[in-house]
Structure formats: structure tokens, C-alpha cells
Amino acid sequence: MTTFGAIGIASTGMTVSRKWLDAVSDNLANINTVRGTDEDAFQARYVVATAVGYPENGQGVQVAGIELGSAEGRMVFEPDHPLADAGGYVKYPEIDMSSQMTQMIMAQRGYQANAAVVDRAKATYEAALQIGRS
Numbered sequence: 001m002t003t004f005g006a007i008g009i010a011s012t013g014m015t016v017s018r019k020w021l022d023a024v025s026d027n028l029a030n031i032n033t034v035r036g037t038d039e040d041a042f043q044a045r046y047v048v049a050t051a052v053g054y055p056e057n058g059q060g061v062q063v064a065g066i067e068l069g070s071a072e073g074r075m076v077f078e079p080d081h082p083l084a085d086a087g088g089y090v091k092y093p094e095i096d097m098s099s100q101m102t103q104m105i106m107a108q109r110g111y112q113a114n115a116a117v118v119d120r121a122k123a124t125y126e127a128a129l130q131i132g133r134s
Helices: 003-029 097-133
Strands: 045-051 061-068 074-077 089-092
Touching: 003 045, 003 061, 003 097
Parallel strands: none
Antiparallel strands: 045 061, 074 089
């Protein structure tokens, strides 16, 4: 693999990690979004990634799509809420904060690891240029 190939593959990983972080931030921002019981709850976003050119000549990863979580939500008894139905219930999204925080850490680590690969490849390329100048 060439130095530029490593940078290209690492950049695809950074892109997927960034999209993953975007989805997690959307989910966390809407974890307390309340809806009436006659409406759909906020649907969590989940990034689906796929390998590009695997196994012949791996070229990185890409976002294959975004899957949405359940629109059913969870019913919570809050009779004083302005959106509460006649029985006093409102609908919250089915989003688990601990799961989202775990995903956020994994996405951050993935981004950092790919950024480190880009830095190392750049340093290798610069060292090769210095050798060529000597």
C-alpha cells in the first residue's frame, strides 16, 4: 500500500466516524423530546457502515445508510405535561443514554485512530522526501 493509499483509507474511516458522532449527538440531543401519544416518538439514528473493495483490494469504509430506531417510544405518566393525553401519558423516544455514550466514545476513538494514521503517513512521506533531497 502506498502512503497516499493509507491516507485515503484513513480518511474514509474519519468520515464514517464523524457521521457516527453526528448521529449520536442527534440522539443525545433528542433524548428528552416529548411527543403526544398520538404522534411518533423521535427515532434514534444509527449509522450503517460497509467496507469498500473488500476483500480483493480494501479501499476503506463508507456509510451505507442510516437506520432509524423505533417510533413507538415509551409511554411516561406525566399528567401535568401540556402534551399529555386524557390518561396523563406522553411519549419519549426509546434511547438509552449509556448506550449512546458508549457509541460516542467508540466513534471518538475511531476518529482519533484514523487521524493518527494520517499523521504517521504524512511523517513517513516527509521523511522520504528528506531522503530524496540528500
